Amino acid sequence: xxxRAVIAGIGALFTSACSRLSDSKAGEALLSAAEDWHRKxxxxxxxxxxxxxxFDRADISPFFRGNGSTDPxxxxxxxxxxxxxxxxxxxxxxxxxxxxxxxxADIAALPQRTQITxxxxxxxxxxxxxxxxxxxxxxxxxxxxxxEARFIIFHCADRLAGKPYYESIDLADALHPQTIVxxxxxxxxxxxxxxxxxxxxxxxxxxYKHAKYLTAIEAVAKLDGIGQGKGGYWExxxxxxxxxxx
Amino acid sequence: xxxxxxxxxxxxxxxxxxxxxxxxxxxxxxxAHRRLYxxxxxxxxEDAWLFVPRFPGWMTIPGHYDLAAARDLHVLLAxxxxxxxxxxxAAMMLNGHFRRDIMTSTAEWRxxxxxxxxxxxxxxxxxxHGSKYNFLQKLAYGTVLGIxxxxxxxxxxxxxPGMDSAWPWLSEIFAGRQSARSxxxxxxxxxxxxxxxxxxxxxxxxxxxxxxDMICGGxx
Ligand code: HEM
Numbered sequence: 087x088x089x090r091a092v093i094a095g096i097g098a099l100f101t102s103a104c105s106r107l108s109d110s111k112a113g114e115a116l117l118s119a120a121e122d123w124h125r126k127x128x129x130x131x132x133x134x135x136x137x138x139x140x141f142d143r144a145d146i147s148p149f150f151r152g153n154g155s156t157d158p159x160x161x162x163x164x165x166x167x168x169x170x171x172x173x174x175x176x177x178x179x180x181x182x183x184x185x186x187x188x189x190x191a192d193i194a195a196l197p198q199r200t201q202i203t204x205x206x207x208x209x210x211x212x213x214x215x216x217x218x219x220x221x222x223x224x225x226x227x228x229x230x231x232x233x234e235a236r237f238i239i240f241h242c243a244d245r246l247a248g249k250p251y252y253e254s255i256d257l258a259d260a261l262h263p264q265t266i267v268x269x270x271x272x273x274x275x276x277x278x279x280x281x282x283x284x285x286x287x288x289x290x291x292x293x294y295k296h297a298k299y300l301t302a303i304e305a306v307a308k309l310d311g312i313g314q315g316k317g318g319y320w321e322x323x324x325x326x327x328x329x330x331x332x
Numbered sequence: 333x334x335x336x337x338x339x340x341x342x343x344x345x346x347x348x349x350x351x352x353x354x355x356x357x358x359x360x361x362x363x364a365h366r367r368l369y370x371x372x373x374x375x376x377x378e379d380a381w382l383f384v385p386r387f388p389g390w391m392t393i394p395g396h397y398d399l400a401a402a403r404d405l406h407v408l409l410a411x412x413x414x415x416x417x418x419x420x421x422a423a424m425m426l427n428g429h430f431r432r433d434i435m436t437s438t439a440e441w442r443x444x445x446x447x448x449x450x451x452x453x454x455x456x457x458x459x460x461h462g463s464k465y466n467f468l469q470k471l472a473y474g475t476v477l478g479i480x481x482x483x484x485x486x487x488x489x490x491x492x493p494g495m496d497s498a499w500p501w502l503s504e505i506f507a508g509r510q511s512a513r514s515x516x517x518x519x520x521x522x523x524x525x526x527x528x529x530x531x532x533x534x535x536x537x538x539x540x541x542x543x544x545d546m547i548c549g550g551x552x
Contacts, residue, residue, distance in 0.1 A: 120408040124494070132498025139500045141372070151375045204372055204509060206493045208399065210365035211375035212509050290497045325400040331494020332407050 125329040128290075134258045138289035141202045147213045150205075150271060152279030155244035155251065158299055163243050171283035176267070180239070180304035182229040190269065190283055196220035199266050207293040208326060215280075217287050218270035223261045225303065231257075235305035239312055240286050240297035246319060253297040254309055254317040254328075255288055264289040267300065292330035294320045334549035340429070341546055343420045350413035351523065353393060353405060354484070358520055360392035360402035368517060372508035382514070414485045420477070433464045434474050440467040458537040476526050480519050487516035 129136075166174055171190060178186040200218045222238070238260040242251040259265055266287045269276055276282040281298025288295045295318070309315055314322035321328050336344075367380035374380065389395040393405060424430040439445065449467045460466050465473065489495040490503040490512035506512035534542045544550065 117404045117408055120404075120411060123411065124407060124492075128492075128494035128498050131495070136497040138493065138497040139503075145372060147373050147375070149376070204493075206491075206509065207365070207375075208403070210361070210513060211367075211369075212373040213375055214373045290494050292493060320400075325404070327400070327404065327407075329494075332403075332492040 121327045121329050121332075124332045128331050129258065135262065136290070138203055138264055141204065141214055143202065143216070145214050146202060146216060146272060150213050150215045150277075150280055151211070152277075153207060153209075153293065155246060155298065156279040158244035160243065160245070163299070166243075167278060167282070174283050176284060176300060177302040178225060178229040178304075179302060180306050181232040181235040182226075182305050183232060184228065184230045186225070186229050188225070193220060193267060193269060193284070196224055199263070200270075201264055201266070201287070201289070203264070203287070203289045205293055205296070208320075208330065216270075216272050217266060217268040218273075219266040219268040219284075219287070221263060222265045222267055222286070222303070223263070225267060226260065226305070229303075229305075231305055234307045237306050237309055237317070239302075239304040239306055239309075240300055241302040241304065242297050243299035243301050247323070249313075249319065249323070251297065251299070251319045252313055253286070253295050253319065254306075254312070255291070255295060259288055259290065262288075262290070267303075290331055294318065294326060295330050335545050335551060336549055338549065339423060340420070341549065343416055344546060346412060346416050347420075350409045350416065351481075351527075353409045354413060355520055355524060356391060356393040357402040357406040357409070358517075359387040360394065360397065361399060361406060362517065363387055363392065363397055364399045368514040369510035370507070370514060371510055372503075374510045384517070410485075410488060417477075417481055417485070424477075434470050434477070436467060436470050436474070440470070456536055458533075472526060472529070476523065480523050480526070483519045484516065484523070487512045487519065491516060 174190055176186075176188045176193065178188065197220060198218055199221055200216060202214060202216045204212050204214045206212045226238070235257070237254050237256055239252060239254045242253075244251050255265070264287065268281075268285050268287050269283055271277065271280055276285060281296075281300070284300040285298040286296050286300060306312065309317040309328075313319065316322045316325075317328040318326070320326040362384055363386055366384040366386060367374070367377065368382040368384060369375075369379050370381050377383075392402070394401050421430075424434070446467060452466070453468060486502060487506060489499070490506050491509060496503050496509065503509050503512050506515055541550070
């Protein structure tokens with residue numbers, strides 16, 4: 087009986103140590119160091135420009151699930167849906183020499199990239215879809231990034247639990263050839279549940295990085311002062327990892 | 333000469349801690365989406381080949397549903413687990429532990445020999461003749477060390493989108509990301525099954541001495 091109590095005690099100690107690890111300062115530092123090792127390992131093994139796998143039309147899932155916000159309920163967004171997003175603007179601002187305000191027609195007039203990729207949700211499911219839009223690199227080239235710019239923030243029209251959705255990536259992902267500002271899914275205008283009229287595709291990371299209902303792209307030197315400073319809505323709210331490549 | 337040298341003893345207990353933490357945080361992750369699919373994609377109930385039960389708090393780390401914390405811990409422990417296994421294999425190959433104690437000979441694969449081993453086990457007779465481990469033990473240790481544990485690393489990496497772009501062939505080997513996730517889940521339970529049998533046999537074969545030897549080394 088005593089031995090069993092000892093084993094149960096060791097077990098309880100172990101699990102509570104693990105739970106407490108993430109609450110402590112040192113634990114937090116260790117966990118974010120591990121996140122960094124994964125990012126570095128991925129980029130070391132594949133190179134910074136490694137491409138996400140692309141698939142054939144036959145691989146496309148019959149329906150592309152929407153997750154998170156699937157129907158933003160602000161009056162402005164509802165009005166934008168009503169008039170077919172005719173007045174939607176995408177601002178490009180922050181540490182750029184040439185701030186932009188692009189209409190959907192401007193975006194469609196840029197050279198387009200179409201890619202059939204797999205979308206992986208942090209919860210575990212995946213879906214395959216065909217996305218079309220200009221590369222973010224082209225948009226940033228027009229806006230002319232300042233040398234201090236290190237991160238790109240995506241601002242969104244939707245709010246979850248009262249807070250605006252946003253996301254951020256570093257320049258390795260921002261300038262990556264498969265990172266596109268998508269306005270079409272499977273050959274049709276982006277449905278509302280998947281982020282109409284514009285959403286990001288950041289193909290080497292999990293779904294929450296792919297900001298939907300995109301209103302502005304902002305170049306910054308650091309993530310402090312935006313939201314709660316962790317680089318994204320779910321990073322701030324639930325502590326999801328900023329590098330979502332794992 | 334000790335029965336177990338110091339490095340394997342250290343590795344054994346480090347590995348136990350890592351695998352336990354990985355398994356229990358993995359069950360928390362599983363609670364986030366309790367369906368498994370085959371192939372590259374899947375999200376709807378009609379795509380699933382398996383509906384997984386919700387694992388209660390006492391089986392998971394943290395003890396309540398927290399996907400972010402569970403993933404943090406899981407991908408942190410993946411490092412000591414994978415590096416530890418790599419070193420353990422390198423050492424076993426170099427120092428002959430693998431050839432001497434784990435590699436089986438063709439003679440041991442003869443049905444009569446296997447049958448004798450099974451009968452001996454069923455009679456709870458754990459005396460070993462000549463070599464350190466008998467055939468079933470070699471088979472079990474070889475399968476866990478050589479197949480199941482490495483499979484956890486390979487499928488874990490295949491699930492990760494960043495790794496998938498670095499090494500696309502990895503998820504192709506497993507017939508897609510969702511198949512890799514399914515295999516990751518099933519193999520986790522296979523390791524748990526080994527763990528249960530392993531503990532049972534240790535308990536049946538003189539637990540005090542076995543555990544003391546695995547901590548202190550023991551006499552050869
Ligand atoms: C013995 C070691 C391990 C055990 C027992 C284990 C167990 C589990 C379990 C049960 C899950 C939940 C699967 C699901 O339903 O989604 C999981 C998920 C996961 N594991 Fe492991 N794991 C181990 C090692 C690893 C390693 C070494 C890695 C990384 C290289 C890894 C990466 C992952 C990832 C990325 C997920 C999330 C999958 C998802 O989002 O659905 N695991 N693990």
